[in-house]
Every structure is written in C-alpha cells, then in structure tokens.
Amino acid sequence: MAIQENEVQRIIDAVGGKENISAATHCVTRLRLILKDEKEVKHDELNDISLVKGSFSVNGQFQVVIGQGTVDKVYDIFVKLTGVGEASKQDVKDLASEKMNILQRGVKNLADIFIPILPALVTAGLLMGINNILANPGIFYKPSFIEVHPGWTDFANMINLIANTAFTFLPALIGWSAVKKFGGSPILGIVLGLILVHPDLLNAYGLAEARTKGTVPVWHIFGLTIDKVGYQGQVLPVLVASYVIARIEIFLRKRVSDFIQLLVVGPVCLLVTGFLAFIVIGPVTMFIATGITNGVVGLFHVAPIIGGLVYGLCYAPLVITGMHHLFLAVDLQLIGSTGGTYLWPILALSNIAQGAAAFAIFVINRDKKVKGLAFTSSISAWLGVTEPALFGVNLRFRYPFIAAIIGSSVGGAILAVNHIRSSSIGVGGLPGFLSIFPKGWPVFFLGIAVSIVVPFALTFIFSRFKKKSRDKTVIKNEQFKA
Incomplete structure (x- = not known):
C-alpha cells in the first residue's frame, strides 16, 4: 500500500502539529506519541483521515491506530515530516511515566513485567485446552477420549507436560521479566525463580495437607526455623524478591571493582535474596496472596x-x-x-x-x-x-x-x-x-x-x-x- 505524504501530514496537523510532538515510536498496529498538550488534538479531523482506524490516550501516550503492515510506513514518513528523532518504545515509555501518578506507574510496571511473558502463558493455555478435550469425560464420549482410544494417552500426556511447563516454572518467567524491568540481570531473575520452585522444596500445592499432618520440612539456621516450602504458581513472592535482587545488584555494581564483579555480585545477590525470600519475603507475600485469593473466591x-x-x-x-x-x-x-x-x-x-x-x-x-x-x-x-x-x-x-x-x-x-x-x-x-x-x-x-x-x-x-x-x-x- 502506497502511503501519501499529505495523509501523514494531516495526522501531524490533527495532533497539534510537529511543535506539539515530544517523541514518537510505533508498535505492530499503532503510532505511539508523547504530546506536549493532548488538548491540542483535533479528534474529529483525526478520525476522518482514511489511514486512521481510531485513537486513544492511555498511560501518558496518545496512540493512533493505523493497522498492521501500514504503521511502519506511516511512521517513516511521520519522522521525516516532523523531524522528531526515532525513539525506542522504552524511550517513549520513560517519557510517558513522567506524566503518571504513583498508581499509574505501578500498573505500568506490572504491565511491563507480564506482557513479555503473556505469549508463553496464552500458548500454554491453548495447549492445556487441547489436553482437556482429550482427557476429560463427556466431550466425545461418556468416558474420556483417551479412555476409549488408549493409543492417544501418551500423546495427551506429552501435550500436558508441554502445556504445564510455563505454569510450573512461572516464578522463573516472572523473575526474568521483573528483574529485567527493575534494572538487574535477567539471568539472575531466572535463577531466583527456579530457586523458589526447586524440587527439594515441599511443593506449595501440598503445603496445606503437610501442615495438617505436621510434616512440613524445615531448616534450622542460626536459631531460626524456616519452612522448606516452594512457591509454585505464586506471583507476589517472586515479584518482591525480583525487586530486592535487582536493587542489591545495582548497589553492588556501583561499588565493586569490575575485576571481581563476576565473583562477588551474582553470589551475594542470590545468597542474600534467597535467604530473605525464604525467611521474610515468601511468608509475608504468601499471607497477602492468600488474602487476595480468599477475597476473590469468597465474593464469587x-x-x-x-x-x-x-x-x-x-x-x-x-x-x-x-x-x-x-x-x-x-x-x-x-x-x-x-x-x-x-x-x-x-x-x-x-x-x-x-x-x-x-x-x-x-x-x-x-x-x-x-x-x-x-x-x-x-x-x-x-x-x-x-x-x-x-x-x-x-x-x-x-x-x-x-x-x-x-x-x-x-x-x-x-x-x-x-x-x-x-x-x-x-x-x-x-x-x-x-x-x-x-x-x-x-x-x-x-x-x-x-x-x-x-x-x-x-x-x-x-x-x-x-x-x-x-x-x-x-x-x-x-x-x-x-
């Protein structure tokens, strides 16, 4: 599709002219703009342009919906006509953050953490759906499909294994994305997440039964009794722990010589955060998470x-x-x-x-x-x-x-x-x-x-x-x- 410069110029004029544009980038379907004053936008004129499929403002960004395959061409002409330098999505997000209140920044941080891992979770969800069709009774037959056709059992088991992996190791996915967002090394986030679901720990799903029986394994360290419990499927523990490890890493990298950083920064970060995770962060955030869960379940x-x-x-x-x-x-x-x-x-x-x-x-x-x-x-x-x-x-x-x-x-x-x-x-x-x-x-x-x-x-x-x-x-x- 050939894009006419005059059409792009109309978009520029409708958003208040190039003088009103602080920064610009684009995603798969939208122009993402940081405007000096969104009151200058002429919405009727903007929506009347054939290239424009819609527009909205969210999280400090004014976004113009163009469409997949067209937006990148429009953006190239947009940059040429406005003289605004090309900006990365992160640059635009950082500028947008300056216009946000504390709550908006908190929501934005959550979005920045979860959106990168969303494709893995959606894919896992779809595969679990396929497994549900094969393994649950009453869909194709009164018994399950694999009970009638046992030759498909291992096929369903393999699908289930592939599907469950993203949720089994969810703390590792969140750790990678969260530590990266907080300014630390993503690899430390992955290791931190895996620590929280290590197979030597009591699986979180068996914690209630173990407490009833009095069989919860513990560590005895320096006079402390610490539950040897994992955090499978949990969100809050790894989010808080990821923030802590990122802050420790940033602190150490500023003060430890480059010559010994490899020997000091990683081990100290993981040891300190690991101990804090099992002693303080895990129990406290699990208490909060349990309250949230009980509140939602109770309401429904x-x-x-x-x-x-x-x-x-x-x-x-x-x-x-x-x-x-x-x-x-x-x-x-x-x-x-x-x-x-x-x-x-x-x-x-x-x-x-x-x-x-x-x-x-x-x-x-x-x-x-x-x-x-x-x-x-x-x-x-x-x-x-x-x-x-x-x-x-x-x-x-x-x-x-x-x-x-x-x-x-x-x-x-x-x-x-x-x-x-x-x-x-x-x-x-x-x-x-x-x-x-x-x-x-x-x-x-x-x-x-x-x-x-x-x-x-x-x-x-x-x-x-x-x-x-x-x-x-x-x-x-x-x-x-x-």
Missing part, C-alpha cells in the same frame, strides 16, 4: 451475581485506563492457588461483547470506511484482540460501548452464578472455551450467546433512539429559524 461464592455483574461491567473501562493489567496477576495467583480463575472467563466475554457491538455498527452504518473498520475490528475482537473495536468503533460512537459493557455484565453474571472457571489464561475471544473446564462449556457457550445478542440488540436500539433524538433536534432548529 457468597455473591457471585454481584461479582460477575461488576467485573463484566468494569473490565472494558479498565482496559481504557490500562488498569486491567492488575487482574492478570490476580488471575495467575488464583490459578496457582486454587487451580482455576473466575475472572478470565468474564474477560473473554467482554472481548466478544465489544466485537458484537462493533458488528452491529457494521450492519447499521452506511459510511463505507466505518463499515469496513467495524467489520474487521469485530472479527479481531471475537478472536481476542479488542483494540480496533474498542478504540476505533465503540468508543467513537459511545452507545455501542455502553451496549457492550451491559452485555458482558449480563454474561459475566451468568458465568459467576454457575461458578465457571478457566484452568489457564488463553485467547480472550471465541476460542476461549478451550481454557474453560469442559464441564462448564454449556454455560460458557450460553454466556457467549448472551454477549453477542445483547450488545448487538442494544446497539440497534440505542442507534434508533439516537436517530430520533437527532431528528427532533433538526425539527426544533427548523422551527426556530422559521
């Missing part, structure tokens, strides 16, 4: 309809602010502690609902550009990527967004009342059923139907009211002129 048991309604209603607005990344950590904590999460299935319905509302705009709207964007973005949302539908269509017209969050709220309530959980994080759209425990599939499919029908119907209804309101305004204006 005591008042599931409220939990489902509220989370279904709030998830898409949280995406707009970037706050949804907080709940990825909660999902992983629930999966690690209880074997499943109530939250992720509702996330999948939220994505589907946004796609349904966007598809309704495709049916309703007569503008060819809007129809094309609405159709492609609805398909994208149904496959788990909601940005084009959310920012390019639904928020642009507003009433489809309202219809979508109502639909996902109703669908979320249905799932919560029936205690539908997923065994892993997967693709947050129609393929999401693969991550749901198979016995919950019928209810989940009902939730999908509700999350498609309700937003689609409400978008139609809201559009009629909007048209009638607009017609009344026109009539009043004509009467006033007369």
